[in-house]
Amino acid sequence: MADKNFEITHNEGRKRFEISVDGREAGYASYVPREEKVLDFNHTVVDQAFRGQGLSTPLIRAALDWAREEGASVRTTCSAVEHFVKKNEDYREICVD
Template sequence: MSENKNIEIVHNEGQKRFVISVDGTPAGFASYLDGPDIRNFNHTVIKPEFRGQGLSAPLIKFALDDARESGIRIHDACSAVAGFIQKNPEYKDLKN
């Protein structure tokens, strides 16, 4: 990820997704379905023009940190989220 870019990640609760923007332009998202005390992360997308910039890891980390802070367990139906958790075992305790 380039250090010269302004990266912002926000939780859009209305759309049930976490959105990452680069210099004010939406670059991707991690979407989820809600259940009682669980977030099922089902899809992560980085737009083609932003791929290869290392954006998915901070996006997923932000989403998982938000779930932890909210006391919500997660299900990793999305392969990107599952892969991130496999590489970062400190998040395994969030899995339902």
């Protein structure tokens, strides 16, 4: 991934964070607002052409950092997000069941 230029943007209209590599959409992490201030991160997708490049880590990190800044709690029904939180314990404080 070191030779790739990636950008992460928050597409509020589609309720997801999108990652682009060299200007091409490579994946996204979507969420659904639930109870007040609870976001269910329910789906993470990396396009097959970009898999194995470590793109889900910065994508999920950006999404969870945004949730934290917003003062929101996070539900991790997406297995990729759940796995990320297990490996990065400092995000557990914002997670709910």
